[in-house]
Amino acid sequence: MNAIEVSNLKKCFRSDKKCIWALKGIDLKIKKGEIFGLLGPNGAGKTTLIYILSTLLLPTSGTARVLGLDIEKGGDEIRKRTGLCFGGSFFYWDMTAREILEYYGRLYGVKNPERKKRIEYLIKNLGISKFSNKYFSDLSTGMRQKVAVAKSLINEPEVLFLDEPTAGLDVEVSIDVRNFIIDMIKERDMTVILTSHSLYEVEEMCRRVAIINRGNIVEEGDISDIKRKLRIPDVIHLYLDRYENIGFLRSIPGVKGVAVTDGVFISVDSGLKRLNSITKALKSRKFRIKDLEIKKASLEDVFLSVIGQRGPRHMLGEIWRENV
Amino acid sequence: MFEETTSYIYKQWKIMSRRPGELAWIFVYPFIGLLSIGIYAFFLITQGAPLDSILYVLVGVISWNFYDVSQRAITFGITLDIWSNCLRHSFAGNSRIRHFILGNSVFGLISSVLTFFLVAAAGLLVFGFNLFSAWLWLIPNLLIVFIFATGIGLMIDSLLISQSEKYMSLIWTMTGVIMIFSGVYYPASVLPAPMQAVSQILPTTHAINSMGILFRSRTIA
Numbered sequence: 001m002n003a004i005e006v007s008n009l010k011k012c013f014r015s016d017k018k019c020i021w022a023l024k025g026i027d028l029k030i031k032k033g034e035i036f037g038l039l040g041p042n043g044a045g046k047t048t049l050i051y052i053l054s055t056l057l058l059p060t061s062g063t064a065r066v067l068g069l070d071i072e073k074g075g076d077e078i079r080k081r082t083g084l085c086f087g088g089s090f091f092y093w094d095m096t097a098r099e100i101l102e103y104y105g106r107l108y109g110v111k112n113p114e115r116k117k118r119i120e121y122l123i124k125n126l127g128i129s130k131f132s133n134k135y136f137s138d139l140s141t142g143m144r145q146k147v148a149v150a151k152s153l154i155n156e157p158e159v160l161f162l163d164e165p166t167a168g169l170d171v172e173v174s175i176d177v178r179n180f181i182i183d184m185i186k187e188r189d190m191t192v193i194l195t196s197h198s199l200y201e202v203e204e205m206c207r208r209v210a211i212i213n214r215g216n217i218v219e220e221g222d223i224s225d226i227k228r229k230l231r232i233p234d235v236i237h238l239y240l241d242r243y244e245n246i247g248f249l250r251s252i253p254g255v256k257g258v259a260v261t262d263g264v265f266i267s268v269d270s271g272l273k274r275l276n277s278i279t280k281a282l283k284s285r286k287f288r289i290k291d292l293e294i295k296k297a298s299l300e301d302v303f304l305s306v307i308g309q310r311g312p313r314h315m316l317g318e319i320w321r322e323n324v
Numbered sequence: 325m326f327e328e329t330t331s332y333i334y335k336q337w338k339i340m341s342r343r344p345g346e347l348a349w350i351f352v353y354p355f356i357g358l359l360s361i362g363i364y365a366f367f368l369i370t371q372g373a374p375l376d377s378i379l380y381v382l383v384g385v386i387s388w389n390f391y392d393v394s395q396r397a398i399t400f401g402i403t404l405d406i407w408s409n410c411l412r413h414s415f416a417g418n419s420r421i422r423h424f425i426l427g428n429s430v431f432g433l434i435s436s437v438l439t440f441f442l443v444a445a446a447g448l449l450v451f452g453f454n455l456f457s458a459w460l461w462l463i464p465n466l467l468i469v470f471i472f473a474t475g476i477g478l479m480i481d482s483l484l485i486s487q488s489e490k491y492m493s494l495i496w497t498m499t500g501v502i503m504i505f506s507g508v509y510y511p512a513s514v515l516p517a518p519m520q521a522v523s524q525i526l527p528t529t530h531a532i533n534s535m536g537i538l539f540r541s542r543t544i545a
Contacts, residue, residue, distance in 0.1 A: 054416055076420060084416040090409040092335065094342040103338075106331030107417040115327075155418065 002065075003159055003191035004030040004053060009062035011048050011215075022048040024215035025062070030193065030208075035185060037206035037223075038195040039303055044212040046195040050161045053193070054084050067158055080108070083157030087167030089148035093137035097128055097147045100136060101154055108155035115154075122150035126180055142173035149177055153184060160185075162194045166201060174198070178205065199303055211303060227301075234271035235295040236278060239263045241288040248285070252277055263291075271296060328419040332401055332427025333434075339404055340435075349396055350435055354389040354443045361385045361509065362451050380536045382453050384508040386443050387532050390466055391473045392499055393439045397432025398425070398477030399495045402484050406492070411485075429474050436470060453539075461538055468531040476502065506532055 006028040012019040023045045030036045038046045051057040053066055055075040064071045066078045091100045098119060105115040123132045126146045131139055139147065149165060162181070166174040178201060185192055196202050202209060203223060210220040219226055233256050240246075240263070249258045249266055254274040257267040268274040271294035282289060340346040362385065365378040401424060405411040444455040455462070476498055483491040505519060506512070506528035515523055523529045 056412060056415055076418070079416060080418045082416075084413075086412070089413070091413070092339055092404065092408045092410065094339045095335070099338055103331055103335050104413070104417065106327045106334060107414070107419050109325075109327045109418050111327055151413065 001032045002029050003032040003034070003067055004028065004036075004193070005063075005065045006049075006053070007063045009049070009052065009064055010060045011045075011052060011057065012060040021215050023052075023059070026212075026215075026217055028210060028217065028220070030191060032191055033189050034208065035192040035194060035206045037202035037209035038193055038212060039199070039202060039209055040195075040212035045215045046212055047163055049212070050084075050163050050193065050195065054082055054161050055079055056084075080155065081157060082159045082161065083152035083155060084161045085148050085152035085163065085165050087145070087164030088141075089145065089151075091136050091144075091147065091151070094135060096133050096135055097139065097143070097150075098123065098132040100147055101150055104151045105154045110155060118154055118156070119150075122153060125183075126150050127176060142169050142176075145169055145173070146177060149181065156188060157190065159191045159193070162192060162196075164196055165194070166196065166198060174201070181205075227296075232301045233257075233267040233269060236266045236268055236271050236275060237263055237293045237295060238266065238278075238282075238289055239291040240282070241290060245285075246282075246287075249278065249281065252281055325423070328423035329427040329430070331419065332424060333431045335404070336397065336400065336428065336431045346400075349393055350439045350442070354386075354393075354439050355446055357385050357389060358382070358443050358446055359450065362447070366451075378451070379453065379539045380511070381509050382447055382451060383455070383535045383539050384532055386440065386447060386455060387466065387469055387535055388503060388506075388508045389443055390436045390440050391469050391502075391528060393436040394432040394470045394473035395477040395495070395499060397435055398428045398474050399480050399484075401428035401431075402481045403492060403495070406484065406489055425474075425478065428477075432474065432477075433470060436473075440466065455539070458538055462535060465531040465535050468527050472527045472531075502526060502528060505529065508532055511536070 006026050009023055009026040011023040012021050040046045052059050055071050055078050067081055069078050101119045123129050128146050131143050166177050208222055210217045243260050254269045259265045361381055365381040405414050447453040480494045505523045506526050512523040512529045
């Protein structure tokens with residue numbers, strides 16, 4: 001069953017009587033219990049799509065259903081059953097973290113003693129117990145964001161929209177927040193739509209992604225399928241005893257480029273598939289392999305490739321082709 | 325329904341109780357108004373102004389505090405969110421417009437009734453003006469003032485949300501403009517004819533005038 005269904009969704013923002021299309025016809029289906037990643041550069045339309053799905057904005061045309069409810073007719077019910085977390089969230093400066101959760105718990109109609117139980121659970125598991133009675137103004141950026149995550153889960157949503165939930169956070173807090181969300185998702189069977197600039201985060205949390213650029217979905221599917229489809233090369237990184245006369249590697253089937261900087265970087269269609277023939281070829285020419293590592297194509301490579309920018313792998317390949 | 329409605333009362337109370345500037349709406353500004361206008365009215369009496377003019381002014385200043393605090397509550401339901409940059413969180417929540425109106429109105433009613441009692445008590449203490457002697461007659465008139473203030477507050481809220489935050493200054497300017505037309509410190513009949521036409525439309529004109537008539541005949545202790 002699909003938790004979210006979007007069909008030909010368009011959104012135009014009017015400015016000086018001109019129509020600026022933020023979404024130009026989005027089609028999307030997200031299954032129940034799925035963690036779906038939404039990627040795209042700034043201004044691509046990710047947040048607009050999340051605002052529409054969470055009923056904060058109305059679309060210009062097209063339809064969208066969340067939990068089987070039409071976003072234009074079932075707004076109240078959708079808001080009741082969904083949670084929304086933005087990066088860099090702010091709340092009332094003069095309220096403590098606990099009071100903020102109490103306020104939003106009431107706002108979502110969560111009754112006591114359930115409300116108290118949920119607040120305690122979120123405070124404890126997000127690691128904000130020590131700070132729960134501090135005013136929001138006195139909390140660090142990380143703690144504030146943890147309050148935002150807790151707030152988005154206070155109503156135990158069936159669908160959770162996470163719009164850059166770890167933006168601006170240090171690594172440690174990002175990992176805390178991410179792990180907590182992953183645990184909650186597993187525990188509650190939630191559907192999650194995640195937008196993030198951290199492609200590592202998306203790759204770690206999501207199996208399927210859609211890449212939005214200029215209001216259109218330019219790629220959608222399993223991350224591994226997209227990588228395969230786009231033929232983004234893996235890189236085999238080798239440390240050898242010497243680096244002279246290794247141009248022969250380029251003639252091995254599947255090798256797309258060779259470069260030497262800190263070791264040898266060999267760009268190949270599939271790291272696992274080509275490793276054997278590369279090591280055999282090196283050994284036959286009396287090269288000693290000191291260390292090796294296969295670097296699979298990352299989501300960053302996919303992203304840069306799809307939105308038409310050249311990734312570091314491409315640049316690396318060019319430099320090396322000239323040098324070897 | 326209960327949880328959603330009380331959330332607004334909870335929020336306003338928590339924030340107001342921690343901000344001296346907000347508490348001043350109940351505990352400071354109304355008394356400044358009462359004392360400054362009341363003393364000025366007394367001064368006018370010493371200069372030969374009729375005695376019942378002070379009654380009119382005292383009724384006006386006390387009832388206008390009631391308007392002011394009522395309107396503040398409904399507009400601050402939104403402005404607190406705008407100032408704290410968290411308006412979108414409130415809209416993403418489960419509460420509906422009726423919860424917003426009811427919750428903030430109840431907070432407005434509680435705070436304006438509290439203000440009214442405090443200022444009326446101060447009026448009795450300082451000027452010997454016993455507003456409590458006809459409290460039953462005050463209820464319908466103050467209710468009219470409250471409903472009108474809430475309506476104006478909601479209108480400002482809708483402008484803030486649908487148009488822009490630049491309309492925030494309306495919270496204060498509307499209070500001033502309506503005060504002039506409502507004849508708070510003078511009978512609306514002294515206004516120029518075009519202004520009187522506007523004045524007659526405002527429910528506050530009739531409510532304040534009716535309270536003024538009620539107390540004008542009473543003597544100052």
